[in-house]
Amino acid sequence: MNEKLPELPLNRPVRVLFVCLGNICRSPAAEGIFRQIVSENGSESLWEIDSAGIGGWHAGQLPDNRMRVHARRRGYELTHRARQVRESDFDDFDLIIGMDSGNIADLRELARTREDLAKIHSMSEWMQGIATRYDHVPDPYYEGAEGFELVLDLLENACRNLAGQI
Ligand code: 4NP
DSSP: OOSSOOOOOSSSOEEEEEEESSSSSHHHHHHHHHHHHHHHTTOGGGEEEEEEESSOTTTTOOOOHHHHHHHHHTTOOOOOOOOBOOTTHHHHOSEEEESSHHHHHHHHHHOOSHHHHHTEEEGGGGOOGGGGGOSSOOOOTTSOHHHHHHHHHHHHHHHHHHHTTO
């Protein structure tokens, strides 16, 4: 985990947007895992949580069936409907967390101001222990079952640390 995590507002809910390429695998899984963790530790009121994709190809769709199956085995029900990232997300969220360097480069292109840029982070900033072998959350779309399990391992690790930050 990074030495220096972003400072979070303490006087109101922290608004966090998870972002990946298609918003049907990694970011809706991050959203579902994070929702469950904050629900279990009773800190739901401290967060507003959403996810979005760099591309809009899958807008309106539920997460990829493979991701839903793997997530359900761990107790996460993924019900997010995909949507594309929009400029107003920079007004509506405090943290905009990309899964890989491509997502982060694309988000930086969308940012309008230095304040917008400062909201963009990498999920890897919250990864600890064995997960620090990875500096991103790899795209599972063209992978087999192991790819989806790896994504869930990395996201559970990072989401626990993010939730623990408040
Ligand atoms: P995600 O995975 O970014 O984790 O949702 C992908 C989903 C769809 C595509 C690529 C990656 N796609 O090319 O349609």
